[in-house]
Amino acid sequence: MKDKIKKSAIKLFYKKGYFATSMSTIARATGIRKSSIYHHYSTKEDILLDIFRTSMNDLQDALRTRLDAATGARERMQAAIYCHIIFHIERQKEAIIADSELRGLTARNYKEIIQMRDDYEKKIQRVLEEGVAEGIFVDLDIKVISYAILAMCTAVCTWFNKSGRLSKEEVADIFSVFILKGLARS
Amino acid sequence: MKDKIKKSAIKLFYKKGYFATSMSTIARATGIRKSSIYHHYSTKEDILLDIFRTSMNDLQDALRTRLDAATGARERMQAAIYCHIIFHIERQKEAIIADSELRGLTARNYKEIIQMRDDYEKKIQRVLEEGVAEGIFVDLDIKVISYAILAMCTAVCTWFNKSGRLSKEEVADIFSVFILKGLARS
Numbered sequence: 124m125k126d127k128i129k130k131s132a133i134k135l136f137y138k139k140g141y142f143a144t145s146m147s148t149i150a151r152a153t154g155i156r157k158s159s160i161y162h163h164y165s166t167k168e169d170i171l172l173d174i175f176r177t178s179m180n181d182l183q184d185a186l187r188t189r190l191d192a193a194t195g196a197r198e199r200m201q202a203a204i205y206c207h208i209i210f211h212i213e214r215q216k217e218a219i220i221a222d223s224e225l226r227g228l229t230a231r232n233y234k235e236i237i238q239m240r241d242d243y244e245k246k247i248q249r250v251l252e253e254g255v256a257e258g259i260f261v262d263l264d265i266k267v268i269s270y271a272i273l274a275m276c277t278a279v280c281t282w283f284n285k286s287g288r289l290s291k292e293e294v295a296d297i298f299s300v301f302i303l304k305g306l307a308r309s
Numbered sequence: 310m311k312d313k314i315k316k317s318a319i320k321l322f323y324k325k326g327y328f329a330t331s332m333s334t335i336a337r338a339t340g341i342r343k344s345s346i347y348h349h350y351s352t353k354e355d356i357l358l359d360i361f362r363t364s365m366n367d368l369q370d371a372l373r374t375r376l377d378a379a380t381g382a383r384e385r386m387q388a389a390i391y392c393h394i395i396f397h398i399e400r401q402k403e404a405i406i407a408d409s410e411l412r413g414l415t416a417r418n419y420k421e422i423i424q425m426r427d428d429y430e431k432k433i434q435r436v437l438e439e440g441v442a443e444g445i446f447v448d449l450d451i452k453v454i455s456y457a458i459l460a461m462c463t464a465v466c467t468w469f470n471k472s473g474r475l476s477k478e479e480v481a482d483i484f485s486v487f488i489l490k491g492l493a494r495s
Contacts, residue, residue: 140412142328223409226326261490267475267483270468271461278460289453297453304447305491 125163132170137216141227178217179239196254205295211280212291218280260306311349318356323402327413364403365425382440397466398477404466446492
């Protein structure tokens, strides 16, 4: 039931936005009474936090698996780009919520999610540092470049069209070529 | 007075979000009565639309000026990157509103702003096409790469810190080197 509620909430937050969605609407969309939601989530923010946590945890897991399977900074950066883009396309609705509803979290929850994001960013920054140390990436501003890479790869969730001319793998390929060229020590 | 109202609204939409801000709050922050706002804006959405329009118009004007002063695709792309980044830092609050409150616009207004964005994107795409035609940019997926460039340059408004270690010009430089390297036919 918790999962069903979360699914309804994801659809509604995506479509109408977090602030414009009420617990009653979520209950109605799930086909349960409003009082039943409170057995699983004590506030609307709890649902939002669950969405943020789950998607960040899944993204972290996916990145770890991809990075572990790759060798060398070049391959590892490519793996990270693929992972981030494929995730943001496959989990498009959650990605858009995570990208736009941070304001829905109060201080403590906000801090927790920002911490998770920082950890994720650090993993990307480490791959960049490895590449510089290996002498295959140009010596660049690691922080700024990590923000640039994450921002462009995250934004696919806002424009990717499942019935468009490109597959998610093709999009990941285009980004990968462009970013690795930008990083390469030439 | 209209400008004062808009300024208050920008601060409030930035801080609390569009949906969480009421006309009464905007009136109070401006130091006028709620009824006085309605001489200038008939709805809250009108204020939001004005913010979107003004910032898109100013951005378009800035881009035109910068592009006209530049020669060749390489210099023109650099000019576009500078223009976009400097604007999104100098007009940080409006940029964040424009980046996150599109949902506040109803169909007709939404369409108008999307049209303005499309026009802007097309200008960037034209510079990319010029670069390919000149043989200095690698033959790439113009649309996808234009989305990538705009997304990373727009995102500076979310992370740039005016009291941080880098000036806005330094950030623009780092992006410019990275993007032009990614585009270069090597």
